[in-house]
Amino acid sequence: MTPTSAARQSTLRSSNLALVLRTVCAGGPLSRADVAVRTGTTRATAARLVDDLVAGRLLDEGERLTPPRRGRPATPLLPGARVGALGLQVDAGLLAARVLDLRGRVVAEHVEDDDLVGSDPARTLARLGALTADLVAGLPAGLRLAGAGLALPGLVDGDLLLRAPNLGWTDVPAPDLLAAQLPGGLRPVVGNEADLAARTVADTAPGRPGPLRDFLYLSGQIGIGGAAVLGGRVLTGSAGWAGEVGHVCVDPDGPACRCGSTGCLEQYAGRHALLAAAGLPLDTPPAEVVARAGELPVRRALDAAADALGVALAGVVNVLDLPVVVLGGHLAALADVLRPGLEELLGRRVLSARWRRPTVLAVTGPPAAGATGAALQALDAVVADPVAWLP
Numbered sequence: 001m002t003p004t005s006a007a008r009q010s011t012l013r014s015s016n017l018a019l020v021l022r023t024v025c026a027g028g029p030l031s032r033a034d035v036a037v038r039t040g041t042t043r044a045t046a047a048r049l050v051d052d053l054v055a056g057r058l059l060d061e062g063e064r065l066t067p068p069r070r071g072r073p074a075t076p077l078l079p080g081a082r083v084g085a086l087g088l089q090v091d092a093g094l095l096a097a098r099v100l101d102l103r104g105r106v107v108a109e110h111v112e113d114d115d116l117v118g119s120d121p122a123r124t125l126a127r128l129g130a131l132t133a134d135l136v137a138g139l140p141a142g143l144r145l146a147g148a149g150l151a152l153p154g155l156v157d158g159d160l161l162l163r164a165p166n167l168g169w170t171d172v173p174a175p176d177l178l179a180a181q182l183p184g185g186l187r188p189v190v191g192n193e194a195d196l197a198a199r200t201v202a203d204t205a206p207g208r209p210g211p212l213r214d215f216l217y218l219s220g221q222i223g224i225g226g227a228a229v230l231g232g233r234v235l236t237g238s239a240g241w242a243g244e245v246g247h248v249c250v251d252p253d254g255p256a257c258r259c260g261s262t263g264c265l266e267q268y269a270g271r272h273a274l275l276a277a278a279g280l281p282l283d284t285p286p287a288e289v290v291a292r293a294g295e296l297p298v299r300r301a302l303d304a305a306a307d308a309l310g311v312a313l314a315g316v317v318n319v320l321d322l323p324v325v326v327l328g329g330h331l332a333a334l335a336d337v338l339r340p341g342l343e344e345l346l347g348r349r350v351l352s353a354r355w356r357r358p359t360v361l362a363v364t365g366p367p368a369a370g371a372t373g374a375a376l377q378a379l380d381a382v383v384a385d386p387v388a389w390l391p
């Protein structure tokens, strides 16, 4: 074989391995014969690629199924349960570390609620590093961590958190402050919290698309993050700073925002702003807000939040043509009381609503969806290029 054709063979093998892994992640459990059909390769080629992925633990063989008719029982193939990734999150209201495996299952997690508004970045990240080190020390033996991600509620540029208004952090080299405490030389890839949380809606597991492909995701925290998703991909913008729906102005004469502007959406629908307007303590759980929705000050605060959401989101939907708005975080827990006002406004303000009225859905998963999304992103990198993880 000439060097050129050897290189070509190696590239072909890499892309075939990625195709097989992606196929099982998207549609597993599958047999080797199913893999051959779905990837359009011969049975012998599919079997060889599968064997390589099984040897590298990126695929697992399940228990053989008894075939419905005569013939050899097929061995079901599943994404590897011994390959995982670490997802971390710092938000103004919590610290989180979560480990997901290649099947998208939570292997271990630790979430701590705390008020981190105006906290010291180095001290906070050291605390996250310590709780992550404890979490990783308790992982099942034989689990390999393939990567790590860190979700932060602000503008990110490469390794640098440029600004997170609600944390009060500027120019924080987050991976540098964390890496020393993370095991095995893991260095987290930093991403925007809402962009990462939106991935947990777009994909239900690494490489496995969920039912929603086009939507606007809102992450309801102390602030409000956002991400527009088209065709299953987050629209990140030219510098990665798109989706800041929380800082869309709904009233220029409105209250000052931590970002320096006035009347931003999060000054009406952010968790603290809404509770303050309702006259409730800032640690009131959303369920209590729902239970007290009949009380006048609470009702007024919820109406103001729904109005602000309606104005801001109608603007986004008019620009981007998104059929669904997905509410996450505290907004998901409040969806039933916000939805009537919000949907009514979207129906009135979205130009195309007569033909397709935007729908409002709520995702009520575990807290810290950004941490889950950060782990998903790291595992997606394994699915995209499995050859790097093979012996």
Ligand SMILES: [Zn+2]
Pocket (backbone or CB within 6 Å): 246, 247, 257, 258, 259, 260, 261, 262, 264
């Ligand atoms: Zn703002």
